[in-house]
Amino acid sequence: MKESKTTTAKEQEGLCQTECPPDGIVFAKKGNDYVILPPPCPSNKWNHLTGPEPGSIIHEGLHTITGTIGDDVKKKTCKNYYQVLVRRCASLKAHEKDTTIKCSKNYVWGSNCTVICGKEKESIGSTQLQCMDDLTWSNPMPKLEYGEG
Numbered sequence: 001m002k003e004s005k006t007t008t009a010k011e012q013e014g015l016c017q018t019e020c021p022p023d024g025i026v027f028a029k030k031g032n033d034y035v036i037l038p039p040p041c042p043s044n045k046w047n048h049l050t051g052p053e054p055g056s057i058i059h060e061g062l063h064t065i066t067g068t069i070g071d072d073v074k075k076k077t078c079k080n081y082y083q084v085l086v087r088r089c090a091s092l093k094a095h096e097k098d099t100t101i102k103c104s105k106n107y108v109w110g111s112n113c114t115v116i117c118g119k120e121k122e123s124i125g126s127t128q129l130q131c132m133d134d135l136t137w138s139n140p141m142p143k144l145e146y147g148e149g
Contacts, residue, residue, distance in 0.1 A: 020069065020078030021046075028086045030133075031110035034059045035084050045069050049077075060086040089131035096121070096144050107131060117144050 021040040028035050039054040040046050051065035052058045063082045068075050087109035092101050098118025105111035108131065115127040125142035132138055 020076065021080060023081040023083075025083045025085065028060070028084060028108075030087075031105060031108065033086045033105060033108050037063075037065075037082065040065065040067065040078070040080060041069060052082075058082070058084055060084050087135055089135050089137055092129070092137070092141060095141065099144060109133070109135060113137075115142055120146055122146075 026035050034057045037052050037054050037056050037058050046054075047068045048054065049066040049068065052063050061084060063084070065080045065082060066078065067080075068077050070076050088107045089109070089111075091107055092103075092113060092115075094101055094115070096118060098121070100116040101113055102116065103111050103113040107113075111131045113129045113131075115123065115129070117123050117127070121144045123142035123144055126139040127142055128139070129141075130138040
């Protein structure tokens with residue numbers, strides 16, 4: 001993957017008339033495991049050929065996009081790489097066989113998880129955990145013990 005450059009929209013529009021746009025690396029927003037692919041060029045100078053189309057949802061991973069820029073006289077084919085990175089907390093592991101962990105977004109930053117105790121067990125500690133901004137869990141995994149009775 002080529003080194004990614006930071007350019008303004010006006011600079012990018014000028015570049016897209018003669019040069020291929022730079023590759024991109026982007027982090028998904030909090031609570032998401034995807035991004036919406038922006039247009040490689042801010043103007044209508046980009047003619048999409050293959051790969052995800054601008055405006056489409058793309059998930060974690062490296063995506064290859066090809067297209068052409070310029071007019072019929074100075075047309076150039078471009079191959080770009082767009083990497084989507086997703087922040088996550090460490091996976092949670094149940095210490096007991098009959099314990100279930102349900103998470104809203106598969107440990108993605110901002111996801112909420114609930115620890116569900118097995119029959120006749122009680123939790124010691126919170127059963128609600130959230131993946132925080134520093135990518136740690138808001139609470140430790142609760143301990144489970146057999147209830148009295």
